[in-house]
Amino acid sequence: MINKTRHLAFLAALGFALCLAIVCSVSKQAEAAAAYPDVMQGLTGFAGNAKDHNGKAKSAVSGGQGGPVVYVSNLNDLKNNAGGTDRKTIVITSDISSPGKAVVTVGANKTIVGSYTSHRLTNIYLTTGSGSNNVIFKNLIISHSAAITGNNDIPMYIANGQNYWIDHVWFEGHSYNPNSHSDLGKLLYVGAKADFVTLSNSKFTDHLYGLILGYPNDDNEGRNYIGYPHMTITNNYFNNVYVRSPGLMRYGYFHAKNNYVTNFNLGFTIHTNATVFSEANYFGNGNEKGGMIDDYGTAQFTDTGSFPSLKAPKSPRTGWNPRSNYSYGTLSAQDAKNFAQSYAGAQNTNLRYP
Secondary structure: OHHHHHHHHHHHHHHHHHHHHHHHHHHHHHHHHOOOOOOOOOOOHHHOOEEOOOOOEEOOOOOOOOOOEEEEOOHHHHHHHHOOOOOEEEEEOOOEEEEEEEEEEEEEEEEEEEOOOOOEEEEEEEEEEEEEEEEEEEEEEEEOOOOOOOOOOOOEEEOOOEEEEEEEEEEEOOOOOOOOOOOOOOOEEEOOOOEEEEEEOOEEEEEEEOEEEOOOOOOHHHHHHOOOOEEEEEOOEEEEEEEOOOEEEOOOEEEEEOOEEEOOOOOEEEOOOOEEEEEOOEEOOOHHHOOOEEEOOOOEEEEEOOEOOOOOOOOOOOOOOHHHOOOOOOOOHHHHHHHHHHHOOOOOOOOOOO
């Protein structure tokens, strides 16, 4: 009887060990399947080590570095992990979608990065709150339904805090009517008091409106937002975005370099108190219409090395040069076009940088 009991106990222990091994194996396989990019590779511009226009230095964005890595595959887990101020790297392991607009408020000290295998967010609207700060968005496809068309229906909305890096993100739009008066959504907003932002190696496609940057109104409140944001827009690909690519710009300091814009109607829209340094951008199909710069005469704009060469028809040149804020390299406009076509947006393999 004793031997039989010992034998049963042995079998139970063996079974438990086998189950544990299987669970560990499945867990390791899941993590291996969720391989994701080096989240700090390629950092550049105002989100890196930089100075503001007064020469004051600040440290680089770090996102969730130093905190745990969590793997999420559904909307509830994404919402539960994105908030708060604790450091955390959130890896998207499965495409996540919502039948309607689902708002996810991102807190502070977070990295949201897509795995190589699955990284699409559909109708997931990422926004900041009063405590948001120090966030990295990387290797994501962000799409939305054509029926979501409100003025504030913007899939990524950054209005608070500083140190944001948007890298290798594809903002995917949909078919549109260029004469529509009801399709008011945009693809990206960076404004209000958000500051020190880099948008790099990303792709914007198929949308009536592109980016709105800086406090969005030309009213008396605007004087409270002069100088916001400091933003680098580099090595991005804008294709079939009708207007506002690389953006409607107000109030802040904008360094736009090495971007490729094609199949467009209007490119830069420079407005109230925007200070813009444009460098080696390439404007493709649509440049023959002369709409590279929509100039309201209330900004400052300088370009060097772009194709075709750019000159603001109304606004004066700026004496500001972003090399006073950070160091960087520049491709020729043609090389920037070639790079963006091949490597901008989310990827299923190692990310490439210029």
